[in-house]
Amino acid sequence: MIDFFAVFGLEPRPVIDAGVLGNLFASKSKTSHPDRAADGDFATLNQAFNTLRDPASRILHLLALSGEEPQMKAASAGVSAWFGKMATGLQRFDRMFQPLSQETSSLLRAIKIREAQSILADLENISEGLTSEKEGLLQTMAQIDARWPSDRAEDRYSLAQIACDLRFVEKWLAQINERRLRLASIAF
């Protein structure tokens, strides 16, 4: 298994500054891109960058490096609580959006856009809630990072749970965002 932290000469830990990582990627690209070096392994550098810049996959890689394969599938109670609200909101929006996207009369369109707009407002509230949920997770991650390297089993367990929660939160945020984009694309 390749240590993606080592690819950038970084110490393996939960938090990495995005700016530092971006600059390292840029400078290492200069020597390993196929346009610069025929034998440079750019694909691996690329994979390392993509793994490390995403907090969830970075944590999972960090844990995997020390031989752990977290099997967590369920979100924590705090995060799961959002699912019901989110799914209902999405369904309401999609039911509204389907006829809206095919409407040819501008007045009927305008009326339907207003309705979709108000459903979206509910979704945006959920989105805000999810965003602060995400910030909370990142904060906990930073706290664990502060006492890294840590061999405490509970730290490793929390990290695995954070990775799992982040995946759910990000997926839901993306789903809401997709609706926002769909409406923004047709309504202006």
Next chain:
Amino acid sequence: MSQIVGIDLGTTNSLIGIMDSGFPILLADSEGFRLTPSIVHFPASGEPLVGRPAGRMKAISPERTVFSVKRLMGIRPGETGKDTFPFRVVDTQGKTTIVIGDRTVTPEEVSTIILRKLKADAEKSLGESIDRAVITVPAYFNDLQRQATKRAGEAAGFTVERIINEPTAAALAYGLDRLKDRSRIAVYDLGGGTFDISILELNEGVFRVLSTNGNTRLGGDDIDRDLVRLLEERITARYPEIRHELKDPLFSARLRELAHDAKLRLSEENAVQIEIPFLSGNRRFNYLFSRQELDAITRPIIRRTRSHCLRSMDDAKVVPRDLDEVILVGGVTRMPIVRQLVAEIFQRLPNTSQNPDEAVAIGATIQAGIISGEIQSVVLLDVTPLSLGVETFGGLMNVIIPRNTTIPCKAGEMFTNAVAYQRSMRIKVLQGERELAKDNWELGSFEIEFAPVPKGVARVGIQFEIDANGILHVLARDISTGQQQLLDLASAVDVSDEAVEQMIAESVDHAFEDMSERVWTETAIKSNELLPAVKSALTLVGDQLTQEDRREIETLVNAVSEALDSKDIQRLKSANAALDQGTQHLATLLIDRAMSEAERRRAG
């Protein structure tokens, strides 16, 4: 080794350039122009004409003169959409081909002929042979379209050193003398046939594309098409008796030229006179065509670029104020209305420092310089525009490499036998963003072989690699021996079946259109939806209308109500249409209100 040229193989024009003592320069063709029209004329006998000489044949011999062939590159039958050409485009054995008299050419072959001319003319002006090239493609081209372009280059006698995305090339042209900069830019590239938007980060000579989006079937050609339709309407309004003559290929070609020229001139002038002195017999057609009219036609087409821009910014995780510049490329961006709409989307004045026709070719030439080693301080990191995946159980798309992943990249996927002693499994490779496999492009399929073992025991690792050209390679790795083998993707012509079925389904739909009962019900449903909508709109924003507007709408409402009682389909249809038309302004007011409400919600 010979030098590497940079080629912009455009929908409307093509260009070729070369590095000259550290600077990219463009070469003139044998007619003396840097822009070579991407037009090929096939005479009844003899060699094809290419470029300007072919362009002159467009109006004389439209059915033998092929243009905008880029819109057909890598396109499967049924995907040509609304495009109509004066030459014959047909489907043969699941492939899109062009029929000229008794010969058949593929879009790829036409591109090869254009590339051959660029090559020959460049060789003549440089006095040496050239056999290596960097060729540009729209960023949103899929794997099939990229491969078709690469094959066209190879058939023209080039080693294709790189397929590079057009907006990325334009960014290189913009950024070459700003290598110390750290900035984020957007490149808005609207050409004759395609639209791309790319967002890049420039970091001390590293050009990293953060996201790209677009539409490979949206461009200036669409404006021309709608313009021709408008002129046809105006002519028939004046001379209804010559309606049938408008479809004459020679006349259509002439109209298309007139429309295109008028469009170009209206970027500088406020109105142009369109004159057709010998329309038919003694009839003459004069029409003062204003920029407002052109804008009205252009606006809906440009608005379609908006959603791509929003998605691109979203994928790059930037908002308009994070961008340092918005660079305009592509001939259509000369139009004032386009600049205005781009300014609205990005909330800033766009940067027009680049020559919209030449920036892409300059960029391709710079990339050629990077590959040859002539330019040392620049690295370009591009992305794959579309997600790559495989079809999974239940007809879903399982994404393996998400869109906007930096290339070259690789990703592995493990496949296992679903039933005991299964010997093989066929895997469909897909590209696109839709959840259902069938809604995405099928790039092809490959077969993996299993050893005869119990369920779930056989394991074959498949490696998907996207190279620096954005082209996919699939490798199978035998877990026990560790040996890799390059797999050939069987092409997926069967996709066309679905398109055909779709067309059949639609034609059946149309067959019932005359059934008056059904039409009446549908029209009445529309009316019953419209009437309360007007009422509620008037309650919400009616106070912003003039007395006159209000009365006008009330008259139209009454007309619909009366038509509903009359049971006259045509009357109801036109009453609905009139009410639709008459409430446009009301709809705009309603949307404005909804937008400001949403704005307030976000702010508050």
